Amino acid sequence: AKSEGKGKFHFYESSLSEALKARLDMERALQQAIVQDQFVLHYQPRVSATTGELRALEALVRWQHPELGMVPPMAFISLAEETGLILKLGEIVLAQACAQLAEWKAAGIPLVPVSINVSPYQFNRGNIGESFAACLARHDIDPSLVEIEITESAMIGEQDDVATELSSLREHGIQLLVDDFGTGYSSLSQLQRLDMDGLKIDRAFTGQLSKSPEGEVFFRAIMSMAHALGMSVVAEGVETEEQLRVLQSLSCDEIQGYFISRPVPAAEAQVLMQRRYLF
Numbered sequence: 140a141k142s143e144g145k146g147k148f149h150f151y152e153s154s155l156s157e158a159l160k161a162r163l164d165m166e167r168a169l170q171q172a173i174v175q176d177q178f179v180l181h182y183q184p185r186v187s188a189t190t191g192e193l194r195a196l197e198a199l200v201r202w203q204h205p206e207l208g209m210v211p212p213m214a215f216i217s218l219a220e221e222t223g224l225i226l227k228l229g230e231i232v233l234a235q236a237c238a239q240l241a242e243w244k245a246a247g248i249p250l251v252p253v254s255i256n257v258s259p260y261q262f263n264r265g266n267i268g269e270s271f272a273a274c275l276a277r278h279d280i281d282p283s284l285v286e287i288e289i290t291e292s293a294m295i296g297e298q299d300d301v302a303t304e305l306s307s308l309r310e311h312g313i314q315l316l317v318d319d320f321g322t323g324y325s326s327l328s329q330l331q332r333l334d335m336d337g338l339k340i341d342r343a344f345t346g347q348l349s350k351s352p353e354g355e356v357f358f359r360a361i362m363s364m365a366h367a368l369g370m371s372v373v374a375e376g377v378e379t380e381e382q383l384r385v386l387q388s389l390s391c392d393e394i395q396g397y398f399i400s401r402p403v404p405a406a407e408a409q410v411l412m413q414r415r416y417l418f
């Protein structure tokens with residue numbers, strides 16, 4: 140038994156150092172990707188739940204790795220956060236979204252807001268409002284055309300800092316959405332104090348909608364409280380017409396999900412913008 144234990148330990152040790160090496164390789168690759176600008180944004184439409192009118196496009200980053208191909212954010216965002224590279228990546232995402240809006244504007248495309256995911260780590264520098272405003276000004280884009288999505292769990296950390304950063308963004312005219320709502324522990328009154336404009340309900344809840352009657356209870360409760368507090372509600376991850384019908388009956392404001400469209404490259408997003416009504 141003893142030798143077995145020893146063997147296990149060695150196995151564990153070597154797989155640990157392999158994992159460490161893989162992580163360092165990945166970190167180096169990510170660093171290089173930033174220098175070589177290997178990131179591209181895809182856009183997923185968010186539409187009115189009642190009319191299907193296009194309301195916004197969510198910008199979702201992808202890493203175009205020269206060998207691995209298109210790498211999804213799940214595979215690199217947390218590493219970017221742990222290594223601090225998220226700050227540069229955040230700037231890249233913002234600059235690319237602003238440049239895209241400017242390009243659409245120059246082409247005479249009727250614009251809708253682009254909503255940008257912001258990591259809580261980007262809030263620690265204390266000037267996110269300024270950097271957003273500067274980027275928007277550089278591209279001559281109205282602040283009403285940019286929204287920020289920040290996860291519920293990110294907002295309950297260092298309350299004061301987050302509140303200051305959020306109000307700085309708000310002062311610059313940027314709309315604020317709570318992402319993945321229902322997965323954290325914030326209260327709606329907390330969110331109202333932070334003057335959030337809307338809630339995006341995590342897709343885990345949307346997935347429960349047509350499955351069980353209890354699935355609706357959560358939505359119904361959130362919807363009535365959010366509306367009473369002046370916040371709009373978006374359902375994420377809508378995949379079926381049945382889910383849409385239930386959400387309509389619950390007076391959900393907006394929906395997003397594969398039922399409407401997957402995230403698509405900018406050229407395809409432009410086609411959706413010109414269609415305007417997506418159902």
Ligand code: C2E
Nearest residue numbers: 199200211212213216232256257258376377378396397402
């Ligand atoms: P998120 O902000 O919750 O984005 C929604 C994710 O759900 C996207 O995955 C989207 O492709 C996926 N999705 C949309 N509709 C459906 C649906 O109907 N069914 C299912 N199963 N999935 C759906 P994606 O693009 O892989 O992004 C994953 C996460 O990575 C995002 O989750 C966000 O947290 C993060 N992320 C993406 N882009 C950025 C970024 O630019 N900055 C930061 N900090 N995080 C980002």
Ligand code: CA
Nearest residue numbers: 197256288318
């Ligand atoms: Ca999001």
Ligand code: CA
Nearest residue numbers: 318319339375
């Ligand atoms: Ca989300």
Ligand code: CA
Nearest residue numbers: 334335336369
């Ligand atoms: Ca409000």
